Amino acid sequence: MSWRREWTLTVLLAVLMAGAFGLEPRFVSVKAQTLLFTHLWELAVVAVPMLLIIITGGIDLSVGSTIALSAISLGLMFERGVSLLIAVPGAIVIAALLGATNGWFVARLKVHPLLVTLATMAAFRGIAEGISLARPISGYPDGFLQVAQGPLPAIIFGGLAITTHIVLTRTVFGRWIVAIGTEETVSRFSGVPVARVKLVLYAVSGFACGLAAMILVARNNTAKADIGMGMELDAITAVVLGGASIQGGKGSIPGLVLGLILIHETREFVSWHWKQNELNLIVIGSLLLVTVLLERIPTRRKLGEIAQH
Amino acid sequence: MKLTSLLILPCLLALGCSSTETSKTSSAPDVTKTSSSDKGGKKITMALLPKKKGVPYFTSCSEGAQEAAKELGNVELIYDGPTSGDPAEAVKLIDQWTAQGVDVIAVSPNDPAVLGPAMKRARAAGIKVLTWDADADPASREFLVNQATPEEIGNSLVDAMAKDMGGDKATGDVAIVTASLTASNQNEWIKFMKSRLPKYPGLHLVATKPSNEDQKLAFSTTQDLMNAYPNLKGIFAISSVSFPGAAEAIKQAGKSGKVFVTGLSTPNDMKSYVQQGVVKSVILWNTKDLGYLTVYAARALVDGTLKAGSTTLKAGRLGDKNVVKDNVMLGGTITFTKDNIANFNF
Numbered sequence: 001m002s003w004r005r006e007w008t009l010t011v012l013l014a015v016l017m018a019g020a021f022g023l024e025p026r027f028v029s030v031k032a033q034t035l036l037f038t039h040l041w042e043l044a045v046v047a048v049p050m051l052l053i054i055i056t057g058g059i060d061l062s063v064g065s066t067i068a069l070s071a072i073s074l075g076l077m078f079e080r081g082v083s084l085l086i087a088v089p090g091a092i093v094i095a096a097l098l099g100a101t102n103g104w105f106v107a108r109l110k111v112h113p114l115l116v117t118l119a120t121m122a123a124f125r126g127i128a129e130g131i132s133l134a135r136p137i138s139g140y141p142d143g144f145l146q147v148a149q150g151p152l153p154a155i156i157f158g159g160l161a162i163t164t165h166i167v168l169t170r171t172v173f174g175r176w177i178v179a180i181g182t183e184e185t186v187s188r189f190s191g192v193p194v195a196r197v198k199l200v201l202y203a204v205s206g207f208a209c210g211l212a213a214m215i216l217v218a219r220n221n222t223a224k225a226d227i228g229m230g231m232e233l234d235a236i237t238a239v240v241l242g243g244a245s246i247q248g249g250k251g252s253i254p255g256l257v258l259g260l261i262l263i264h265e266t267r268e269f270v271s272w273h274w275k276q277n278e279l280n281l282i283v284i285g286s287l288l289l290v291t292v293l294l295e296r297i298p299t300r301r302k303l304g305e306i307a308q309h
Numbered sequence: 310m311k312l313t314s315l316l317i318l319p320c321l322l323a324l325g326c327s328s329t330e331t332s333k334t335s336s337a338p339d340v341t342k343t344s345s346s347d348k349g350g351k352k353i354t355m356a357l358l359p360k361k362k363g364v365p366y367f368t369s370c371s372e373g374a375q376e377a378a379k380e381l382g383n384v385e386l387i388y389d390g391p392t393s394g395d396p397a398e399a400v401k402l403i404d405q406w407t408a409q410g411v412d413v414i415a416v417s418p419n420d421p422a423v424l425g426p427a428m429k430r431a432r433a434a435g436i437k438v439l440t441w442d443a444d445a446d447p448a449s450r451e452f453l454v455n456q457a458t459p460e461e462i463g464n465s466l467v468d469a470m471a472k473d474m475g476g477d478k479a480t481g482d483v484a485i486v487t488a489s490l491t492a493s494n495q496n497e498w499i500k501f502m503k504s505r506l507p508k509y510p511g512l513h514l515v516a517t518k519p520s521n522e523d524q525k526l527a528f529s530t531t532q533d534l535m536n537a538y539p540n541l542k543g544i545f546a547i548s549s550v551s552f553p554g555a556a557e558a559i560k561q562a563g564k565s566g567k568v569f570v571t572g573l574s575t576p577n578d579m580k581s582y583v584q585q586g587v588v589k590s591v592i593l594w595n596t597k598d599l600g601y602l603t604v605y606a607a608r609a610l611v612d613g614t615l616k617a618g619s620t621t622l623k624a625g626r627l628g629d630k631n632v633v634k635d636n637v638m639l640g641g642t643i644t645f646t647k648d649n650i651a652n653f654n655f
Binding site for chain 2: 032035038138149220221268281
């Protein structure tokens with residue numbers, strides 16, 4: 001089943017890029033694409049564990065707020081003179097712990113992930129605003145700022161995506177993730193350590209938020225409590241666009257990668273060509289609808305054929 | 310099948326890239342950065358970035374900018390900015406304009422620290438960058454289009470207060486409700502207000518209090534000031550947040566026309582207080598002229614007629630404008646009163 005979504009996305013992407021080449025040749029240049037891609041990595045990094053969580057039938061709404069709290073932790077440590085060599089790993093560990101907190105509520109206390117992460121989405125953002133007094137913390141050394149310009153964010157995402165693809169398709173842990181999303185009770189009785197798997201995934205999500213926070217702070221030269229706002233929706237959209245089922249049990253890394261690139265290119269192209277930043281808000285929703293509709297047309301014909309036989 | 314699509318992706322990207330190489334060569338003159346003098350008089354593309362798109366203040370600036378672009382006839386103007394005011398979104402736009410290869414970008418930075426690196430990237434790509442409305446790190450831009458000097462603002466505030474209180478012979482205590490005690494803009498203005506005050510020997514500055522950009526605090530601070538200084542006749546509320554706070558306190562104390570308040574704000578924000586008679590004068594620079602001048606400055610910067618060492622700039626209907634070091638000065642403030650405030654909608 002999942003192969004078809006990836007083909008749909010590939011075709012859409014090809015059509016988009018061909019259209020872009022016709023209308024704005026410069027948009028398709030290596031130079032332009034390299035520069036524009038610098039803004040994708042933090043979302044891409046966060047979307048990978050989001051895919052795994054959604055495959056288990058869960059969701060993580062707190063990613064944007066986790067990014068903010070992790071970024072603020074970095075900023076406050078840096079402001080107090082802590083070396084970035086300690087502050088950066090420290091802020092990533094804090095993010096992983098925040099993720100593990102979500103995981104603990106979901107896995108051990110069995111609270112619905114939507115409720116848990118809705119609560120922590122508000123709480124983490126609130127703490128970030130409170131401890132930073134909502135002021136921006138800037139002034140990082142150039143060496144740190146360069147990190148976001150270089151290939152490192154892309155390498156981080158590449159490593160994360162490839163590892164996850166292997167885990168998902170070739171390991172027992174990967175089969176557990178799919179099994180939990182397909183039939184949780186059955187997998188529990190078949191000996192899948194459901195709680196442990198979930199705890200790990202939410203912690204990994206937090207960890208990825210920590211990485212994304214570092215990329216964002218380095219690129220903006222600023223840690224502020226309002227960063228990463230709305231990131232959860234973009235990440236969930238990319239995952240669903242990539243063919244994952246929101247009910248769980250289904251989803252793939254190639255689909256996600258294509259979904260991310262399609263969202264990114266469509267957004268950038270619309271803003272580039274029509275020069276109206278507010279159009280960005282419409283793009284994602286339309287894209288999701290178009291993708292789903294494109295797949296509906298052949299499916300319904302097939303259903304019709306089945307009905308005739 | 311999953312692997313197939315993984316393989317397709319690089320192919321697709323490679324396809325896109327290779328086709329670009331051809332496009333690059335075919336449109337070579339367009340892509341190669343020409344030196345500024347070569348662009349003289351030719352059609353250019355200019356991007357104008359507000360702090361926040363869709364707010365009346367910046368919309369009114371953009372109207373002036375469009376007027377100038379139309380008048381010049383050889384400036385294609387892009388006016389775009391984050392509707393959320395999010396500086397990270399502004400960075401995306403600057404990067405996009407850099408990739409597009411526009412000729413000049415004029416930025417009103419919401420957060421200079423965030424926008425600075427993107428502005429420097431644009432400059433490294435050969436794009437002219439200037440700031441308008443608010444400044445950023447001087448290394449990230451060539452010129453600032455400066456709406457008004459602190460001296461002009463300070464003088465206008467004191468003169469308006471004196472006029473409201475009865476002219477040169479005005480007497481009474483006055484106080485300042487500022488943003489925060491560390492706000493650099495406000496502190497500059499206060500410095501010049503203090504040197505202007507001796508022109509009106511009847512006025513005595515008794516206190517300078519912070520409002521920390523909190524309207525409620527501005528409200529209670531104004532109440533406290535009126536209680537502490539019974540001879541208080543005037544309040545300078547010199548941030549857009551403290552101005553309505555102070556006006557509300559005076560209105561609720563029933564002291565309209567007895568205690569005067571003036572400050573900087575947009576006409577729409579203060580219109581009701583002006584029409585009720587609580588506020589007599591609202592000071593601001595001419596926002597339309599600010600957008601207008603920014604486009605002329607951008608054009609001159611690309612043409613090479615505005616460069617380091619320039620002292621004047623020809624700006625259409627505004628005439629010759631002064632250039633002081635790396636600041637293009639708009640100069641002049643406008644005062645909104647009961648008689649004219651209805652004519653302004655921003």
